Amino acid sequence: MTVFALIDGNSFYCSCERVFDPTLAKRPVIVLSNGDGCAVARTPEAKALGIRMGQPWFQMRDLCRTHKVAVLSSNYALYGDMSARMNEVYRLFSPAIEVYSIDESFLDLSGLGGTDLVTHARELRATVRQWTGIPTCVGVGPTKTLAKLANWVAKHDPERGGVCDFRDEAARLPVMAKIPVTEVWGMGSASVGKLEALGCRTAADLARLDPALARRLLTVVGERIVWELRGTSCLPLEEVAPQRKGCAVTRNFAGRVEDLPTLQEAVAAHTARLAEKLRHHGLATDALTVFFHTSTHDQGPQHAASRTVTLPEATNDTLALIRAARAAVAAIWRPGHRYSKAGVMTMSLIRAEDAAPPLFDGLDRERSARLMGALDAVNARWGRGTLLPASTGLKRPWATRFEHRSPRYTTRLDELPRARA
DNA sequence: TCTGGGGTCCTAGGACCC
DNA sequence: TCTGGGGTCCTAGGACCC
Numbered sequence: 001m002t003v004f005a006l007i008d009g010n011s012f013y014c015s016c017e018r019v020f021d022p023t024l025a026k027r028p029v030i031v032l033s034n035g036d037g038c039a040v041a042r043t044p045e046a047k048a049l050g051i052r053m054g055q056p057w058f059q060m061r062d063l064c065r066t067h068k069v070a071v072l073s074s075n076y077a078l079y080g081d082m083s084a085r086m087n088e089v090y091r092l093f094s095p096a097i098e099v100y101s102i103d104e105s106f107l108d109l110s111g112l113g114g115t116d117l118v119t120h121a122r123e124l125r126a127t128v129r130q131w132t133g134i135p136t137c138v139g140v141g142p143t144k145t146l147a148k149l150a151n152w153v154a155k156h157d158p159e160r161g162g163v164c165d166f167r168d169e170a171a172r173l174p175v176m177a178k179i180p181v182t183e184v185w186g187m188g189s190a191s192v193g194k195l196e197a198l199g200c201r202t203a204a205d206l207a208r209l210d211p212a213l214a215r216r217l218l219t220v221v222g223e224r225i226v227w228e229l230r231g232t233s234c235l236p237l238e239e240v241a242p243q244r245k246g247c248a249v250t251r252n253f254a255g256r257v258e259d260l261p262t263l264q265e266a267v268a269a270h271t272a273r274l275a276e277k278l279r280h281h282g283l284a285t286d287a288l289t290v291f292f293h294t295s296t297h298d299q300g301p302q303h304a305a306s307r308t309v310t311l312p313e314a315t316n317d318t319l320a321l322i323r324a325a326r327a328a329v330a331a332i333w334r335p336g337h338r339y340s341k342a343g344v345m346t347m348s349l350i351r352a353e354d355a356a357p358p359l360f361d362g363l364d365r366e367r368s369a370r371l372m373g374a375l376d377a378v379n380a381r382w383g384r385g386t387l388l389p390a391s392t393g394l395k396r397p398w399a400t401r402f403e404h405r406s407p408r409y410t411t412r413l414d415e416l417p418r419a420r421a
Numbered sequence: 422t423c424t425g426g427g428g429t430c431c432t433a434g435g436a437c438c439c
Numbered sequence: 440t441c442t443g444g445g446g447t448c449c450t451a452g453g454a455c456c457c
Binding site: 437 | 444447448451455
């Protein structure tokens, strides 16, 4: 029988911060989203104060001050590095793993013969805790969806010691009868609304739903979930990440942008970052979509603009992409609006080495490769944004700030933690 | 009067995820 | 004043082809 485990870090970003700052232990801690917009991670102590996932920072500033909540900007360099360390540990406990997100991985535990899998899972947790400092929970089940649900139980039922085993149907069904259907992986608010009308309220109810009805109501995605909840695996372990399909860089502005030059600078900066990401993945693109819009939270005229431009040849050259993006912005900009957000994205990715040169007037590829190589080397050595095209602007009034960022303890030499003895 | 029938490809929009 | 960012998959409908 196939056996999956899902392991994830508890309050992952907060736990990463606690590893390097022991004064955060037992205190409520939250981590804010990019640009300090809203809460994206909370410790149990912070949840107990009523801080919700996605809650805007300005709404909880006073509460955080009153209760001495530790508030941190997100530090993805740190979290990504801790995530990689955890996955190294997982590989010692499973022949095959799927890195599902920055803090979750599926493990294939099928081939472990006579091993007691619950004991195995406990040892996994203990090793991860000891070697990385991150507390985790583990769910075990015959399908990914059941492993994920078991993980939810492991997190919410302190009696279980961080591990929940859903392999046995008779044992799991009474537990599933107490789990709201909203907690099933893949059940968002739209689906839950439709199920509510049928009186389908728990994970056990959903497992009992007629698969044909699930398909009519919730498409093939819903039908698969029903089979998975019954123990029939429809979602295989994906060990190798498929080639990505799109790439985007989008940001809310710190304030509002009303003039074309500033908007162009912001989009140029996003495009520079997009080009970096493309080069990092060995990809190139021949089409960019640029967009910007006003905020629905604002009074005044609303405008949402977007334009896709095709390039004469696929490239990941920062300067070539910025030229195209700036022209697109100029073509669709309208005066008299207070723009709140802009972004650049592409859904047209090819491997950089497959990019065919055009018949006439192509880029000087050798020169571009040398220049981009130097740019990336400087930014890798001295930190992102050390060297940037002038078109991305110097003052950057639109740029979001990180007022609460912790040091990048594990990825920057000048920010290493200090120990005193 | 009748106005085929399948393919494929692309896009937009909805839904969901972390 | 301040409300994240970046992905994936599915479906329906239109364009186009033979």
